[in-house]
Amino acid sequence: MIQNGEFYMIHEMRRRGMSITQIAEELGRDRKTIRKWLEKKEPEKYIRKEQRPSKLDPFKEYIQQRMEEGCVNARVILEEIRARGYTGGITMLRLFMQPLRPVVRSKATVRFETEPGYQAQVDWGQFSVQWLERTKRLYAFVMVLGYSRMMYLEFTEDEKLETLIGCHLRAFNYFNGRTDVILYDNMKTVVAGSDEQGHPIWNERFARFADHHGFLLKRCQPYRARTKGKVENGIGYVRKNLWPRIREFRGLDDLNQQARWWLDHVANIRVHGTTWARPVDRWPEERLKPLNPIPFEQVDRHSRKVSTDCLVSFEASRYSVPFPFVGQTVQIQDERNGKIRIYSGETLIAEHVKATGKGEVIIDKKHFEGLVSAGEGRVPIPKPKLVLRPAPEVVERNLSVYEQFLDEAVRP
Template sequence: MIKNGEHFMIKEMHEKGMSITQIATELGRDRKTIRSWLQENETKKYQRQMTIRPCLLESFKGYVKRRMEEGCLNAVVLFDEIKAQGYAGKTTMLRHFMSPLRPTVISQATERYETPPGQQAQVDWGLFKVKWNGTYKRLYAFVMVLGYSRMLYVEFTENERLDTLMGCHLRAMQYFGGRTRTCLYDNMKTVVSGQDEQGEVVWNERFAKFANHHGFVLRRCRPYRARTKGKVESGVKYVRKNFWPRVQTFTDLHDLNLQARAWMDKTANVRIHATTHEVPQERWLREELQPFNLTRFEAVYRHERKVSSDCLVSYNAHRYSVPHRYVGYTVEVEDQNNGLIRIYTGEIILAEHVKALGRHQVVANKTHFVGIRTTGSSKAATPMPLLVPKAIPEVVTRDLSVYDIFSEEVMTS
């Protein structure tokens, strides 16, 4: 392609009397090219040939818009979803599309306080709503974050009561494999009862005994400075923005917690954390957690029930099965308020069931009925009356001479 400057030079050289061959030799061009340009009165404008390629995101835009209208504004979550549907592009294209559609979020900065390994865990609740039979139902997410490694534990519950809180602590310590030296809270009523005349915190007596039993010290964040527990606040936000949008359906609270456990193991605790720039699960290996008390603290109230002859135990208008050999026993029902029911005799777990929904449901484990003896597999005979023949009267045996006497008497008479 001859540039505009060369076109003027060719014109000028030709006007000075140079032949086409001389001009082509001088400029190193083909004679046909020189001749063609000499025939042009105006300089040709350069036009770049544009190849229009179909947008990789085009077929997924409707889905992305719908999910954003549902409240999912996290590009990473949506990228995972459309990638599973066949999207071959990158997150850059997706973010560019989402940018004008998402509301502007302004976050306030605060000074970050880093803790050494094994020093502190932070705890908070998150409120979530679900649509249940045409109405909205509240669920509560217990979130614990280890301060050093940023390992996260989340469990959804029916309420925020003290028994529920202590049960969640125990299961979190089991998940982490230990406990930190301190645990930080805000002014939640199940933990903080108030403050004394000197302004010192007054802890809930039962929860303080629970903490002492397992060996960790209670700490309260500064009043009106809830962001001093920013690690767990960020954890609650992360659950809300990254896990919650992934949940499209769940059958019950237990199913929701199974999805949360899979998300913790496959996403939350194996990602590169934005603050530490390390994987929480890898930093957890350096967390230096202390062992908690394996002796059970009576954190959850147990309800005594008697096992009926059909191997079932009644609780909250539902019935749950136990092994048949415990028929007639008095057992204890423990409601963990996280979608599970456990039935004990002493410290032995007889049964664990997913908590029933609605009313008057029977939740049974078929193995609990294996081995029950029966009288036989055939049907019992239909009762029928017994035909007893009438008894034959006894006949007196006499000698024949007696009958001869009777006949003589008849003849003489």
């Protein structure tokens, strides 16, 4: 069954003018299946099924090893794994072996060159840094254009879907466009799994993101990560050439600034060892496609109320916003690359370098300009005056009055 992620790819291929036969051949699907899904206007609601362990799971590593040794006969392997305890049938074995057969036909890796503007490759690398008093893991997002070998690099806090989408948008902005196809491995934020025939089940939200901006998703061959060797080599180049240059950094934003300098002054202007040309010189030949001008939802935004001191709180630190927004609710967007953006509706009102620890206060002095003058002309607060308590008043009377009271008191 076609999953919703593939639904968007089918309709995108059709919009590009591909015939039903061409789409079926590209995706390895039956023409009737493609026609059926093209008639649908909306994808079917995805219902997650509980994945049960397969009888073949304990033997897959052994099967792959035997196939790499040259044994591609399912019946021979069936006899061998049954001797090891396998109790399933040959059909399940053949379904597992089918996508691996093209891999083991030749052990040599044939370099696959693409036409300009056709393909980019994406992958993550992991790097360890000394972060305050502890060791922290950072993630390097790398995108490489297949034809020119132009590279984009960005360090992030995690590999989450929202982070991945944001990295794609910033890479497209760096390249001034996108390719027709982007190649991935089995990263969970892109490939949710495989169906019974071995076809990828695409992450539905990421597939909608790709469909929105007009590029197709493609997975490298299972157990064959070398099919995305351009980006693998790119990550290795980052590790060998950039990383030894980084001695210290003041935060994730500063680290990414150093990475950008390296891209512009080293990586993309060197003579590439395969093309024997500088990536920056072949880059104009890519003729990349523009993005959809309507923005796709990049990341979740967090609502916060601006306090009277012009600050908003986020992840145990506080950030300033312009003083006219005091008392209003704004939205915080964490780019996960060392930057914080703050919006009022769709208007960007503040941008900060993200705090590296807890309890920090990040302030932009411009946000307070005009605050003093705005207070001039206010009615002054009354100031009560201290007055000493006066002496009590004493009534003065004639002495004859007291004599009268005395006569009355002694009269019988």
